[in-house]
Amino acid sequence: MTNPAIRERLAHAYSFPSVAKTNVVIGFNGSVKLGAIASTVEQILAAHSKGHAPEVIWRTVILRAVRMLRPDASKHSFTDVLTELTAHPGLYAEELSVLDDQLSIDGGSLLIVFDALDRLAHNWGIIRALTKGLLVTVVGLQSFRSIRAKVFMRVDQFADSELFTFPDSSKIRNDRVDLAWHPHELYGLVFFELLRNATARTTLEELAARLNIPFALPSEGRLNVASLDGQAMLVTAIAGEYMGRHRKRGRVYTWVPLHLGDAANNCSPRTFLTAWKTAADHVPAPQGQAVDHLGLSEGVRRASSARLTELREDYPWIDLALEPLRRQFVPIARTDLFDLWANHKVTDQILDQSVGSGFLAPIGMFIEDSPAMLLATMTSIAVMEERANGKINVPDIFRVEAGILRKGGVAVPRRS
Secondary structure, three states: OOOHHHHHHHHHHOOOHHHHHEEEEEEEOOOOOOOOOOOOHHHHHHHHHOOOOHHHHHHHHHHHHHHOOOOOOOOOOHHHHHHHHHHOOOHHHHHHHHHHHHHHHHOOEEEEEEOOHHHOOOOHHHHHHHHHHHHHHHHHHHHOOOEEEEEOOOHHHHOOHHHHOOOOOHHHHHHOOOOOOOHHHHHHHHHHHHHOOHHHHHHHHHHHHHOOOHHHOOEOOEOOHHHHHHHHHHHHHHHOOEOOOOHHHOEHHHHHHHHHOOOOOOOOHHHHHHHHHHHHHOOOOOOOOOOOHHHHHHHHHHHHHHHHHHHHHHOOOHHHHHHHHOOOEOOEEHHHHHHHHHHOOHHHHHHHHHOOOOOOOOHHHHOOOOHHHHHHHHHHOOOOEEOOOOEEEOOHHHHHHHOOEOOOOOOOOOOO
């Protein structure tokens, strides 16, 4: 979205001309590269360690963004603007007000994007303080008509109630947008990637024409929701209708996103593409179709491995919580799960591992020494789900690589 050419295309494709007049800048994305606006982790932490209030730090970032849009724009270092703003706090309101009035006259706007907030520090207490300061600052921007911020947050971070203990925090909670991909959007992405390849594009378009469903393919990056039946027909032609010889094994079109989703039924685009690419590379290749159920099952296993690796990066303690379930069947009774965790001293190990690091996220919000709190953590990050009958399930996307069993589920790969 920081690319003006892409915004122009989006404005045209979605008949939303204001998008083209929006200036989008990155306020923070965890980068170590010095930029004209985006602050680095080192700059943020250095300012925080010197005692600058989090709100002042983020106002510095926003003021740098505002100054870059002025006719007399010149490069202002983070440290210089921070010093200037500390000495003259009123500059923030003055300069933002001037730009806001001008943007309103011109019909433009400024959007400042903040992402990767979990990389602000290695200490959850510092991350929490800085993130809360950012949210307070963002709420303050609602005083302006044409200056806004977009803040991306992990689900577990958004669940931290301590971040929202300030006046008007409900405005942020109520205005949130959950970023979730629906199955038809994921399939649309697969088709979009195929259409980017000249050879694949020709074959895919010929197949759609032969089935009389050319409308099932995305056009200009957009998918007509009315074409969902056609999309399912196209997937069936590519991969077969069922995950085996009969319908009891499940329809491919619904089976794949279901088995790649987490406990909140969300599937990431990367995970979905990984599964289909693995299926396409699977040997032996099927006859009469591009992929088959064997390749897709292998795709789920490969995606599970990749997804659990990603999970370990965000939550270093996750293996401690899942390892006691290895070779166990799910869904599992809540009491049986708690007994497994107790026998392996899981909560003690997690807290011991975290001592001294200061990085307890999100364990620091929930766990103490309670298995129930650990379960609450696991459900908050969608690794486990508690069903209506009280039993605990682990979705395939995490279960397979973790070596957890499930009757009728995707097979756990054998270890050599």
